[in-house]
Amino acid sequence: MSTTGFDEYVAARGTALLRFAYLLTGDYHLAEDVLQEALAKVHGRWSRIADAERPTAYVQKAILRQYLSWRRRRSSTETPVAAAPEAFAPGSDHAEEFAQRDSLWHALEELPRQQRAVLVLRFYEDLDDAEISRLVGCSVTTVRSHASRGLARLRATITPVRGEAR
Structure with a gap:
């Protein structure tokens, strides 16, 4: 072959x-x-x-x-720091931008796998609920439930950037 x-x-x-x-x-x-x-x-x-x-x-x-x-466990909970963040918009506070991104990553890591998968498929891959349902192997209602709960959890745990309303 x-x-x-x-x-x-x-x-x-x-x-x-x-x-x-x-x-x-x-x-x-x-x-x-x-x-x-x-x-x-x-x-x-x-x-x-x-x-x-x-x-x-x-x-x-x-x-x-x-x-x-995937059921394997990592041998350590340490995670290496990624490369320096890409350039930000002129005049923005780099520390606040980095803190916001870091807060989002930590919040995503805390989500259950199904919720995280649904959010990635919806917002990164831009798939509709029916396609996500087919990929994940659950009903459209369950996809919406995972998305709703995942977003609610993210909103509750992410620290807003200064000047933004929560």
Whole structure:
């Protein structure tokens, strides 16, 4: 079996798939592991998947399932600090912007996996409730419930930037 098509697909879409996994996990190294395991599972079925209408949706679902079912625990709760944040708008307070982003990441890390997955699929992938329902494997009502509860939890835990109303 030739892996040329699979290799080309991963070369073309790998960065976007890793970004998707990172948004789900919140940890770059964990995202790499989740992506690698999902791609290993997809590789064996690639000839059928490549012929499908939307192979990327299939691969994203494999990543999502890998993330939702991952039971391994990290050996340490320490997380390395990411690279310095990208440039902010002129005149903005870098410390407040960084604090807001850090607050959001910590709040996302505290969400249950299903809620986090629904929020990433809705706001990063811009999918509608029906598509999220199909990917996650639950009803549309459950998707809305996860989104509502996740957003409520984020709103309750995120510290607003100075000058913003809560």
